[in-house]
Amino acid sequence: MKARKSHFFKLQDSLFKYFLIACSLIVVGLFVAIFLMLFETSLPSIYQNGWSFLTGLVWDPNNNIFGALPAIAGTLISAAVATLVAIPLSIGIAIFFTEYAPARSKLVLSLFIDLLAAIPSVIYGIWGLWIIAPLIKTNVEQPIIGAIGFIPLFSGPAYGLSIFLAIVILTIMVIPIITAITIELLSKTPVPLKEGMISLGATKSETIRHLGLPFARLGIVAAVILGLGRALGETMAVTMVIGNSYYWPFSGYSIFAPATTITSKIAGAVGEAGGLEFSALLEMALILMVISLAVNFISRSLIKRTSKRGFG
Amino acid sequence: MHLLSRKRKETFVKILCFLVTAAVIIPLLWIIGDVIYNGLAAWNISFLVSPVIQGGIGNAILGTFIINGMACLFGIPLGVLTGMYLSEYGQEGWFASMVRTTVESLSGIPSLILGLFAYATIIIALSQSATDRHYTAIASALALGLMMIPLVGKATEESMRVISNDIREAAIALGVPKWIRTTRIVLAIAKGGVLTGSLLAFARISGETAPLLFTALFSNFWPTGINQPMASLQVLIYNYALSGYPNLVTQAWGAALFLALIVVAINIIVRVYTKPKYKEGF
Numbered sequence: 001m002k003a004r005k006s007h008f009f010k011l012q013d014s015l016f017k018y019f020l021i022a023c024s025l026i027v028v029g030l031f032v033a034i035f036l037m038l039f040e041t042s043l044p045s046i047y048q049n050g051w052s053f054l055t056g057l058v059w060d061p062n063n064n065i066f067g068a069l070p071a072i073a074g075t076l077i078s079a080a081v082a083t084l085v086a087i088p089l090s091i092g093i094a095i096f097f098t099e100y101a102p103a104r105s106k107l108v109l110s111l112f113i114d115l116l117a118a119i120p121s122v123i124y125g126i127w128g129l130w131i132i133a134p135l136i137k138t139n140v141e142q143p144i145i146g147a148i149g150f151i152p153l154f155s156g157p158a159y160g161l162s163i164f165l166a167i168v169i170l171t172i173m174v175i176p177i178i179t180a181i182t183i184e185l186l187s188k189t190p191v192p193l194k195e196g197m198i199s200l201g202a203t204k205s206e207t208i209r210h211l212g213l214p215f216a217r218l219g220i221v222a223a224v225i226l227g228l229g230r231a232l233g234e235t236m237a238v239t240m241v242i243g244n245s246y247y248w249p250f251s252g253y254s255i256f257a258p259a260t261t262i263t264s265k266i267a268g269a270v271g272e273a274g275g276l277e278f279s280a281l282l283e284m285a286l287i288l289m290v291i292s293l294a295v296n297f298i299s300r301s302l303i304k305r306t307s308k309r310g311f312g
Numbered sequence: 313m314h315l316l317s318r319k320r321k322e323t324f325v326k327i328l329c330f331l332v333t334a335a336v337i338i339p340l341l342w343i344i345g346d347v348i349y350n351g352l353a354a355w356n357i358s359f360l361v362s363p364v365i366q367g368g369i370g371n372a373i374l375g376t377f378i379i380n381g382m383a384c385l386f387g388i389p390l391g392v393l394t395g396m397y398l399s400e401y402g403q404e405g406w407f408a409s410m411v412r413t414t415v416e417s418l419s420g421i422p423s424l425i426l427g428l429f430a431y432a433t434i435i436i437a438l439s440q441s442a443t444d445r446h447y448t449a450i451a452s453a454l455a456l457g458l459m460m461i462p463l464v465g466k467a468t469e470e471s472m473r474v475i476s477n478d479i480r481e482a483a484i485a486l487g488v489p490k491w492i493r494t495t496r497i498v499l500a501i502a503k504g505g506v507l508t509g510s511l512l513a514f515a516r517i518s519g520e521t522a523p524l525l526f527t528a529l530f531s532n533f534w535p536t537g538i539n540q541p542m543a544s545l546q547v548l549i550y551n552y553a554l555s556g557y558p559n560l561v562t563q564a565w566g567a568a569l570f571l572a573l574i575v576v577a578i579n580i581i582v583r584v585y586t587k588p589k590y591k592e593g594f
Contacts, residue, residue, distance in 0.1 A: 009489040016491035017401060023393035024402075024411040027461055031414045034421065034429045034458075041432055092332030100326050101333075109333070111583060116340050118579050120519025122546050123568050126553040127343050130561060172339050179336075203318055205325035233422025235522040236550060263424050263522070270428065271526045282432070285425050296420025 035289070042283035044276060053283060057250050059265075061273070066280035068262070070246050072287065075261040077249065078163055078238065079231035082170035083178075087224055089171070090178035091213075097179075098186040098212075099204050110183075117176035125240030128169045133160035133241060136168070141256045152253040161243035163259040169237050174227040181223035185216035185306075222302035229295040233288065239264035262288045344572070351569025354562045360570070364543060365532040369567045372543040375449070375535055376518060376571070379528060379544055382453035383517055387460025388510050392499075394461065395468025395506075400494045419462035423455070427523030430455040435527060447529040449542035455523035460513040467509020471502040508582050515578035519571065521546035545571045 045053065049066050056067015093113070101109055137160035145156040189212045197207045213220075243258020246265070251257070262284045270281050362368030394415060402408030434451035475498055483493040499506070529541040530551060545567045552564035 013490045016494070020393055020397035020401060021407070023390055024397045024407075027390055027394050027418070027465075028411060028414045030458060030461075031418055033433070034425065037429055037432050038425070089332050089336060092329045093336055095325075096329035096333045100329060109337075111580070112337055112340055114579055114583070115344075115576060116336070118515060118519075118575050119340075119343060120521070120546065120571055120575060122519065122521040122549045122553075123343065123347060123572060126549055126564055126568055127346055129553055131342075131346050172336070175336055203322040205322045206318075208325075229420055233424065235422065235424045236546075240550070240553065263422065266424060266428070267522060267525060270431070282428065285428050289421060289425050292420050292422055292425075293417055296417060300416055 038282055038286040038289060042279055042286050045279035045283040048276060049280065049283075053280070057247065059246050061277040064276050066277065068280070068284050068287070070248060070250060071260050071262045071265045071284060073249055074163065074242070074259045075232060075263070075288070078166050078170060078242070078259070078261060079228055079234075082167045082231050083174055083224060083228045085167070085171045086174040086178055086227060090175050090223075090227075091182055091220065093175070093179045094182035094186055095208055095212075097183050099208060113176050113179055113183075116172070117180070121173065121234060121237040122240075124169050124173060124237040128165060128237060128241040129161070132168070133165055136160060136165055145256065153255060155252065155254045156256065158256055159243055159258055161241055161258055162256045163242060163248060164255045166238050166242040166259070166261075167255075169241055170231045170234060173234060173237065174231050177227040177230055178220070178223045181226070182216065182220055185219040185223075186212050189215050218302055219306040222299045222306065225295055225299040225302070229292055229299065232295065233263065233292050235263040235267050239267045244268055347565065347568050347572050350562065350565035351567075351572075354566025355569065359563070359566060363532065363534050364548070367563075369545065369548060369563065369570065371531065371534045372545045372548040372567060373570060375528070375531070375542040375544045376546065376574075378535060378538065379449050379452045379456065379524070379542060380514060380517055382450065382538065383456035383460060384510070384514065386453060386457035387513065387517075388464050390457070391461045391464025391510075391513070392468045392506060395465040396472065396494060396499065398465070398469045399472035400490075400498065415462045415465050418458065419466070422522075423459055423520050424522040426455040426458045427452075427525065427527060429458070430523065430527050447527065447541040448539045449528040449535070450539055451527035452524045452542070452544075453538075455527060456517040456520060459517055459520065459523070460510075463513035463516060464506070464509050467512070468502070468506050471505020471509070472498050475501050504586075508586055511578050511582055515575045515582075518574050518578075519546065521550055525550070 045066065048064070049056070053066060053068055054072070055069055056065065057069055058065050058067050059070075060066075097106065097109055097113075137158045141156075141158035141160070141162070141164070144154050145158055148154050149156050186208075189207075193211055194207050197211060198204075202210070238261055242260060242264055244260050244264055245251075245258035246260050248257050248259035266281050266285055270278065273281055358366075359368045360373070361370045363371040394411065398408065398412055398415070402411060430451040434454060435445055435447060438446040438448065440446070479497060479501065480493060483497050488497070524544050524547050528544060528547070530547050531541045531543045535542050548567050549564045549571065552560040552567070555561070
């Protein structure tokens with residue numbers, strides 16, 4: 001009787017295990033399906049457009065000419081610049097939070113950082129479109145164009161909706177990601193070493209510069225790459241504020257000109273696209289997915305390395 | 313003199329970090345202020361309870377909850393079961409590391425691409441022709457559910473893994489079979505973490521717009537079934553904000569206020585009921 005019962009349990013156990021494995025397989029299968037779907041749907045475009053898809057500047061569905069370079073360039077430039085601007089700001093906030101902020105304010109401050117990450121991107125979009133764009137146009141773009149507009153990078157006219165505004169909004173969206181991870185890293189600075197430095201007369205800023213930041217460096221790099229991934233894939237806020245003009249940066253170099261990204265081109269065009277244009281849009285999505293996965297993978301493996309490592 | 317300059321540097325760093333923090337907090341308060349100010353201008357009872365066809369957002373609110381609910385039905389069980397596998401069975405081996413890598417990669421895919429996947433697999437497959445697309449909220453739920461899997465899975469795995477092995481060993485000593493140990497004991501202790509993870513995933517997908525744009529599309533009427541186009545707050549905000557008509561833009565702000573309330577409320581609830589963050593490691 002007893003033996004039979006344990007046999008029964010063993011059967012249940014292995015059934016349960018295979019059930020969990022089956023569920024995990026479904027997840028793996030869905031992931032593979034996403035990849036295969038993108039690849040298969042892009043095949044006509046890959047076949048038809050070849051390498052000129054990556055170098056072409058023209059997107060003309062009527063003549064079946066598809067070049068994705070402006071969108072790829074827009075995506076890479078906006079995400080990279082936004083992330084670069086976000087790095088010092090995020091590290092500054094993280095240092096303030098871990099070293100200088102009064103204990104009571106920390107709860108509110110960390111709530112703020114969470115909220116900054118939690119606000120839906122479409123709300124960043126409506127805010128950027130209706131509040132920030134007009135303000136930036138008259139108070140930032142026009143004065144700068146008036147003063148140093150002879151430099152191609154800052155040449156006119158001011159549109160409001162521009163790659164500049166997209167970078168500003170993306171920066172705000174990337175900051176909480178980098179900040180949250182940097183705070184975690186800085187608060188794990190080995191306390192004995194820190195106490196040692198302070199007992200030898202170091203100021204707080206010196207402990208950060210010589211102990212906290214070097215200790216957290218690898219993790220901060222991982223956080224920055226994670227933030228870059230978010231900026232690369234961001235759709236709604238960018239679509240709403242970037243102005244969606246296809247030829248930047250090949251029409252002129254001004255950061256105050258409207259531009260496009262992979263995501264905003266797809267979001268704007270896929271609803272009406274058919275045939276080869278649909279295929280070309282999915283090839284763009286495939287490129288974005290490969291970039292995003294690579295960025296994600298690099299970031300995760302760096303994070304794993306930091307969490308395995310001990311002191312220093 | 314040397315000490316004085318070092319002290320001055322310390323003060324300088326302190327003030328600089330404070331200014332940077334203020335410079336980032338100000339936009340946050342600015343957004344929140346704008347959403348509340350412009351949103352309240354649109355709000356009244358009939359705005360919240362009547363459908364779009366009568367100038368309200370009621371059907372969009374309901375639509376967001378229906379789509380999210382369907383996404384939860386699909387995403388939470390798969391996420392929990394995958395997380396359970398990774399924590400209790402998948403310590404090592406090529407299969408487990410493949411599942412783990414997949415779940416992590418899934419969280420790195422832009423939501424727009426998940427929407428494209430749902431569009432290409434469901435909408436196009438169900439449509440008679442390219443000019444007569446059959447849009448359905450089910451496709452949106454698929455895309456959003458895919459977003460939930462890694463979020464819920466990670467939360468489940470982490471909250472189950474931190475449970476002390478003493479408890480598992482005690483269960484083994486009592487002769488409890490592994491599947492009961494996993495579901496009735498370990499999962500029962502970890503359920504707080506699973507719940508918080510699911511709530512945060514719910515908040516996260518509530519704000520996602522890109523996967524809905526070309527799957528659920530939009531509707532001016534109350535939903536009458538799930539296999540049809542459905543309005544959602546997110547798409548309403550997007551469409552109305554870009555329409556340029558002042559009264560529609562005002563309604564978009566009203567919808568943005570409602571959406572922000574959902575997201576912020578969930579985040580605050582989760583924060584109140586969980587331990588303070590930034591104390592443990594990754």
